[in-house]
Amino acid sequence: EDQVTQSPEALRLQEGESSSLNCSYTVSGLRGLFWYRQDPGKGPEFLFTLYSAGEEKEKERLKATLTKKESFLHITAPKPEDSATYLCAPRNYGGSQGNLIFGKGTKLSVKP
């Protein structure tokens, strides 16, 4: 069965304190892993797509990396505006059309 686990569930950081969020997945064949940011009461905002192990993508203070079993979202010197819930979603070859398997997310709080 395809599964996605994100850890930690919640993370509190001080402004400038770097850290990483983890996304562990078990899928029958990876066809892309997607990272999203979701603010309270809003739809998820697309951040990155990773397709193969060893791939990395960067955007401002965020860097996403991918291995065969995990993906990490590294946050360097975060600011309060980075506070949000971060969702990861792998998609497999065996899934139905467009079936992303979303994790429950990591809620990040950055204090000034």
Place this chain on the structure above:
Amino acid sequence: SQTIHQWPATLVQPVGSPLSLECTVEGTSNPNLYWYRQAAGRGLQLLFYSVGIGQISSEVPQNLSASRPQDRQFILSSKKLLLSDSGFYLCAWSEGDGAYEQYFGPGTRLTVT
């Protein structure tokens, strides 16, 4: 650029009443369209997806239905709402066969009382 709209933004409905949520996409043609539900403490759950007008696939058995009357319009409906239908409903679109990223709308908060 592409934009996606959903309405209404919030909705409070009694048990047993009908439901109609609408989603429209601008700035693209023949998109794949998706309906998700996000319940508190749970991940996003795919409800329906569509690859073209009149083509609907259901992922989860339930009392909800979806329709795509126009290329860029996607509607989520129910004849009789249940308490368990409460949640945050999100519409999304993508290009291609789903390997491409999905872009989400602002969502509709539905409370069934």
